[in-house]
Amino acid sequence: MPIDPSMLDPMLGTFRNMLKEVEEKNYTGEDVDKLKETMARMEQLGQENDDLNVFNGILMQENLFGKFSDYYSRILASSAKAEGESKGYDDATLLKQTIDSLKGAIAEIEKNYEKSIETAKQEAKKHKTKKGEAKKAYDNSVEVAILNDPTLIIKGIQDVIDLGEQPGMTLPKFLRLQMERGLDKAMEGSVVARNGQKYLLDFTISNPKSPYHIEVDTKKLEAFDELASKNKFNLPNLKELSFVHRDIDYKYATDIAIWEEITRRWESILSSLSFWSLSYCKFAPGILPWRPAPDPVAATIKTQKTEPGLFKQEERLFEKYFGIKFMDIFKHDTFKWAVKYNYTGFSQEYVEFLIEQVYPQCRPFNDLNKETIKQREDFYTEGKEGDPETYLINVRHKNVYDKYFGDGRYLARFGEIDTDSGNAAPWNIETFKYAH
């Protein structure tokens, strides 16, 4: 059975168009024959395989995409060479051809830009509210327009065109001046690359997962400027820059993995204590995750009886891997970081309750005492479990978002930030004695 055309056509469509172009221009020769053979092989595989993974695997093993591109490039190159040889050297024509191709590139960039915005708008229309109105959160056409804004790239190309159209310009002079003024690199998008890196850094700083994430993005931006400063034309070689950036990623990968794993484990430990204590509340059988069970009451009892045993194992593994005991969590940099950026999800008073009341009782064959159950119910019903300033994550994000996409854009797209994150007091790490 062949591969579904809805999947096959987008994959092979570009190649079919390239072949069509070659045929329409009446190109002939060995490379054209091989191009047709390669296309026929891809079509044949599309008809013989119904598994997309197998189809892709064979395409890669036989290097069919690579071969197709190779033959296509050879056909175009030999055609251009033949045309050039037949006409002899004509500086004015060569310069004009170069300028015309740059003008064509601008037209293509502008067309693609408009198309990307239109696609974003069309995509947004697919998501509607119950009343049939488009959901604003899905309309990212403004963001697409700003993030893909080709102004700088077009300016880079236009500067080159302007240079080429100066009176008395010749092709060699044009090529030399491009390099001397760094216009060739600007046209490659060096300025855009730096802006993109700064954008990433600003968003990272607003809500950094760890100090390492800030360091990574800061160093990447510094690397851009450092390579640029060493370059005669004050623009970095993008190939060199990509290796420096990858070097930075490699350098921090292990530290980031450790940070994230430690965080994940203590988050799970606190959640386990919260979950276990919740199962004792009188309303527990009526809430998730116990409500859908065939016997919700029995399900809460199972949690009460088994969770301490599992919790002790979780605690043991954490200490085994990272040497961190339960009380060490709160002194750890990862925890303080999470408090600072409102990532813990829990309020200070609730964490203190988990430490002081729940943790000492969470032992196999032990039940939570009545007084603690009452306190636990109060935390739930009074809305004091959560960090009341969790919304600050969104506020920080909004500030950077509006900086890039315009004042009020966050509000227009996502609505007012919900500041109602519960009734607990805000965190104050100074008064949290377990952190010191």
Added chain:
Amino acid sequence: MDNLLEEYKAYYALRAERFANNPNYSNSYKAEKDLSEAMQSCNTLDEFKERMGNKNELCAIALAKDEYIIEKQFFEKHQEKIRQSAAENILAGVDNYDNVMDLISFITETENKNSIKISMDESNRMLIEEWSSLDTIEMFENAVVPDKYKNDMLNSAKNIKEEMNERVKSLEENNDAWEPGWRLQPDVVLEYRHKRLLPYKDEHINEQLSKFKSIINR
């Protein structure tokens, strides 16, 4: 035409100058300098056509060489031996080419073959993905719980083991389409390029790997 000749001389001189004093681009500098010198020695543009020969193509080949040297050094430094092999193979063959189109074909084919090797190699990182499940199995098997729930705990551990075996089977079936006969080699994860992604000490990695191999019967 005299003016054009001088302008071409200035252009080719600057092309070489771009790579001056950059140790990462010494081959490019040399090739561009050769080309520029050929140009500087010409008295007419027609003369350059003859003297240029394939020097322009050699510049493109030198640039490829320089950039694959950078890539090789980068992957050597990070002990990425599979990724490094693409650069090594390209550097071993690059001097056999004096035509850019042929070189591009060779590079594309070499990179393509290597990208499959990279995917297959990185599939051996399965332990990294399964670490959490291995911990959960350990928790279920060792948790101290009332007798009434012991079987539930053991059954949960058993289910996770079965799912793990299913994932191995599915991975091997999937990869067979890319490299016929591919089999998971769990020990490969101990090589630095994979191990560096694990936030654990060697003793724990070895212990967890043994458990993983025992569950999937390898």
